[in-house]
Amino acid sequence: MKIKLVIIVAFSVLAKFSFAQTDVDAIMMNKNQFCFGPMYSYSSWDHYWEGTLKRNNENLGTVSTKMFNVMGNWGITNNLNLMFSVPYVKTKATAGTLAGMKGIQDLSIYAKWRFLNASIGKAKLKLFAIAGFSTPLDNYVIDFLPLSVGLGSTNGIFRFQADYQYKKFTVTASTASWVRSNVKIDRTSYYDTEMHYTNVVDMPNASQQQIRAGYRGKYLIAEAILNKWTTKGGFDITRNNMPFPSNRMNSTSLGLSAKYTIPAFTNLSLLAGTQYTLAGRNVGQSTQYYGGVFYAFYANKKSKPQPKK
Amino acid sequence: MKKRIYSLAIIAAAILSIGSCSKSINDRTAELPALSPTSVDENAGTWKPILLSSASEFSVAAPGATTTPDYIAQLNEIKDWQQDISKEEESLVKYWGAGAVLRWNEILRTLVAQHNLPPYQNADGTYPFPNANNPLAYPLFPFANPPYAARAYAYVSAAQYDALVAAYYYKKLYNRPAPSNVDANIKTLLPKQSIASYPSEDAVIAGVSVEMMKLLFPGDQEFIQKQAEEHMRARIISGANVRSDLEAGMALGKLVAQKFVTRARGDRAGAAASNATQWAQMETDAINKGETPWISLELPKRPPMLPLFGKVKAFLFDSLTAISLRPPPPPATSSQKMKDELAEVYNYVKNPTRENIRIVHFWADGVGTYTPPGHWNAIACEDFLKKNFSEVRWARNLALLNMAVMDAGIVCWDTKYYYFNPRPTQLNPAIKTLTGIPNFPAYISGHSTFSAAAATILSVIVPERAADYDAMAKEASMSRLYGGIHYRSDCEVGLVVGKNVGNYAVARSQTDGAGN
Numbered sequence: 001m002k003i004k005l006v007i008i009v010a011f012s013v014l015a016k017f018s019f020a021q022t023d024v025d026a027i028m029m030n031k032n033q034f035c036f037g038p039m040y041s042y043s044s045w046d047h048y049w050e051g052t053l054k055r056n057n058e059n060l061g062t063v064s065t066k067m068f069n070v071m072g073n074w075g076i077t078n079n080l081n082l083m084f085s086v087p088y089v090k091t092k093a094t095a096g097t098l099a100g101m102k103g104i105q106d107l108s109i110y111a112k113w114r115f116l117n118a119s120i121g122k123a124k125l126k127l128f129a130i131a132g133f134s135t136p137l138d139n140y141v142i143d144f145l146p147l148s149v150g151l152g153s154t155n156g157i158f159r160f161q162a163d164y165q166y167k168k169f170t171v172t173a174s175t176a177s178w179v180r181s182n183v184k185i186d187r188t189s190y191y192d193t194e195m196h197y198t199n200v201v202d203m204p205n206a207s208q209q210q211i212r213a214g215y216r217g218k219y220l221i222a223e224a225i226l227n228k229w230t231t232k233g234g235f236d237i238t239r240n241n242m243p244f245p246s247n248r249m250n251s252t253s254l255g256l257s258a259k260y261t262i263p264a265f266t267n268l269s270l271l272a273g274t275q276y277t278l279a280g281r282n283v284g285q286s287t288q289y290y291g292g293v294f295y296a297f298y299a300n301k302k303s304k305p306q307p308k309k
Numbered sequence: 310m311k312k313r314i315y316s317l318a319i320i321a322a323a324i325l326s327i328g329s330c331s332k333s334i335n336d337r338t339a340e341l342p343a344l345s346p347t348s349v350d351e352n353a354g355t356w357k358p359i360l361l362s363s364a365s366e367f368s369v370a371a372p373g374a375t376t377t378p379d380y381i382a383q384l385n386e387i388k389d390w391q392q393d394i395s396k397e398e399e400s401l402v403k404y405w406g407a408g409a410v411l412r413w414n415e416i417l418r419t420l421v422a423q424h425n426l427p428p429y430q431n432a433d434g435t436y437p438f439p440n441a442n443n444p445l446a447y448p449l450f451p452f453a454n455p456p457y458a459a460r461a462y463a464y465v466s467a468a469q470y471d472a473l474v475a476a477y478y479y480k481k482l483y484n485r486p487a488p489s490n491v492d493a494n495i496k497t498l499l500p501k502q503s504i505a506s507y508p509s510e511d512a513v514i515a516g517v518s519v520e521m522m523k524l525l526f527p528g529d530q531e532f533i534q535k536q537a538e539e540h541m542r543a544r545i546i547s548g549a550n551v552r553s554d555l556e557a558g559m560a561l562g563k564l565v566a567q568k569f570v571t572r573a574r575g576d577r578a579g580a581a582a583s584n585a586t587q588w589a590q591m592e593t594d595a596i597n598k599g600e601t602p603w604i605s606l607e608l609p610k611r612p613p614m615l616p617l618f619g620k621v622k623a624f625l626f627d628s629l630t631a632i633s634l635r636p637p638p639p640p641a642t643s644s645q646k647m648k649d650e651l652a653e654v655y656n657y658v659k660n661p662t663r664e665n666i667r668i669v670h671f672w673a674d675g676v677g678t679y680t681p682p683g684h685w686n687a688i689a690c691e692d693f694l695k696k697n698f699s700e701v702r703w704a705r706n707l708a709l710l711n712m713a714v715m716d717a718g719i720v721c722w723d724t725k726y727y728y729f730n731p732r733p734t735q736l737n738p739a740i741k742t743l744t745g746i747p748n749f750p751a752y753i754s755g756h757s758t759f760s761a762a763a764a765t766i767l768s769v770i771v772p773e774r775a776a777d778y779d780a781m782a783k784e785a786s787m788s789r790l791y792g793g794i795h796y797r798s799d800c801e802v803g804l805v806v807g808k809n810v811g812n813y814a815v816a817r818s819q820t821d822g823a824g825n
Contacts, residue, residue, distance in 0.1 A: 058608035097606055097734050099658060099741035099793070141666055144743075182332055186670035189687060191422035191677055195415065197337040197687065239447065240429040241677045242745075 026163030029075030045284030051236030061095025204233030354478030444528030516562020619723025757803025765811025
């Protein structure tokens with residue numbers, strides 16, 4: 001029996017907005033299979049990019065984000081999964097006087113559809129279309145970067161993904177488009193590159209590309225992940241200014257992720273990973289560690305596939 | 310299968326709802342109707358100027374007759390523009406038509422927000438100072454912090470007012486009709502005004518504003534000139550003025566500005582940054598009084614912001630009066646009252662409510678914003694719009710507001726550096742703040758002093774809003790306690806001092822001949 005897990009790539013920017021994604025891998029739940037579990041991640045940085053200038057800030061020290069996330073994945077059919085996640089976020093700066101923030105962040109829901117599952121000799125090719133949205137569950141503070149809980153926008157996410165497997169080795173590539181709603185901040189005017197007399201901020205849309213490659217065995221999955229996040233518009237933080245939700249936040253990060261299903265008790269899986277920001281713009285150069293435990297089961301025993309001998 | 314369809318429907322609905330969201334943003338002052346004053350204030354030439362000895366101190370030559378070939382050529386210039394008006398020109402007419410004093414105030418707020426950035430430190434942990442003679446080198450000149458901004462708003466507004474009083478004097482004297490009253494073929498894209506058009510009040514405002522802003526924001530001349538050029542173009546395209554109306558107005562505005570520039574160069578603001586010897590002396594003085602002196606909470610420690618701004622020459626009173634407005638000392642840093650107030654601050658920041666954070670951020674007006682004085686300008690302008698004031702009354706009311714706010718800043722800064730009192734976080738580092746801590750002593754709160762001064766004079770100008778202004782000033786004041794920035798004493802005494810200063814503006818408003 002195979003237990004398929006939600007694999008998360010939590011991506012953390014200067015904003016300390018970290019969002020968990022359940023949509024960026026090629027692994028599917030079977031029909032009527034349900035998987036859920038908690039995830040914990042810790043991300044921190046002491047350098048960030050002010051526009052394109054890399055710097056530190058003695059008045060922030062190290063900025064950290066702790067995130068506790070509850071996630072789930074439900075196999076509606078073998079080729080269609082529905083996923084959700086709800087994170088609780090807590091931020092902190094080790095130096096300076098600014099208070100950290102905490103609160104429930106954004107609910108994410110994704111539908112992942114595998115529309116092609118083909119064998120080409122010994123190799124397999126799978127294609128996916130993924131659609132999702134995320135929205136704040138709480139009226140958290142948006143305009144207090146880098147200590148905000150999140151960026152506050154409601155997002156539509158559309159992803160295309162291809163997965164190629166040859167024996168135990170896999171490569172998964174995906175590209176996603178993020179459509180972000182405007183957000184409302186607590187003040188009635190703000191300056192980005194001009195003065196605005198409104199509390200509404202136009203959040204630029206964004207795109208995400210990812211390539212992950214590695215080993216996919218019966219119990220162990222281990223992958224390296226290269227992730228690129230690009231904001232389509234927005235503006236740079238000016239010299240020694242504060243960051244703002246609609247900054248042009250870009251980042252490229254490299255990570256490792258491993259999932260291990262316990263052979264003696266295959267309902268249970270452990271997940272651990274790390275991610276490091278290689279390059280960025282208006283974001284923190286974060287290092288992130290995460291770990292989680294997931295429990296998978298069949299909602300309906302009849303639908304449980306027979307073990308392969 | 311049913312479940313699948315159901316789930317897909319939910320997701321599709323969610324995505325569609327995001328896709329259909331309009332992303333357009335409506336700025337509150339982007340789409341305004343044209344200014345159409347209830348009263349044109351045609352006797353404003355008799356109002357009392359601030360610096361000018363009289364409305365006629367600077368002479369304005371009599372305009373040429375409207376029958377001369379030169380004037381007819383100027384009418385043709387308008388017709389030429391009006392033959393083919395582009396979308397961009399149309400939007401310029403609309404933008405400037407909302408009010409010249411309003412728009413130049415907004416431009417000033419933009420410059421303040423753009424320049425309200427503390428310089429980054431040098432490699433050795435010291436800080437560079439902006440240099441007015443080299444404004445485009447880092448750190449850019451100016452650092453438009455709240456005192457700098459308060460003074461900038463006051464000078465620009467006061468100079469606009471004096472220039473308009475002079476302009477209205479000559480309007481009445483020469484009584485040149487508007488182009489459309491001379492030639493019926495001139496279209497008027499803005500409401501016709503019964504007031505004489507020479508010299509143009511718009512050009513006076515542009516001229517005086519350009520000159521004042523050149524002094525205050527010397528690195529932004531290109532931007533400032535572009536605004537003036539567009540403003541003047543809008544006047545011609547709209548058919549409101551011929552070129553000679555504008556040229557006379559521009560010249561008058563520049564002359565009046567020179568008087569204010571001369572005052573500004575001698576008002577002691579240039580020495581307000583002070584020096585290391587004087588900073589050390591302030592610290593020693595506090596210690597000698599048995600107090601814990603203020604220490605910068607920035608890393609590396611930043612020199613205090615404009616310690617001698619309290620010595621700047623006020624608009625509404627002399628230097629002895631400024632000192633007499635200084636309040637009695639704050640509770641001693643070692644007293645039980647201070648311990649209690651410190652505990653109160655800690656209680657507010659320990660577990661802040663969402664509403665309190667909203668209030669803190671609504672009024673913070675910190676780095677990268679138009680500052681608390683700018684916030685009060687924004688509040689005032691949005692209310693003035695509803696009052697349909699004439700340009701000269703707009704200028705007069707903003708001058709009263711901004712002189713009150715600047716002078717409040719002077720008394721506040723004098724108090725801050727006289728007592729040199731520490732911030733709550735200095736006495737208890739466990740106090741983490743909900744917005745940045747300004748880099749100067751605590752007592753008294755700048756937000757409270759600025760806000761009470763503003764609310765006091767605005768309550769006379771827009772009396773139906775008096776209760777709202779009072780509530781806003783109190784909320785702005787308390788926001789500093791909620792945010793962990795100030796003790797209650799700083800806020801409450803700040804409100805009292807602000808009101809006392811504001812009353813000087815009220816007194817002026819009763820004797821300047823404008824009436825309320």
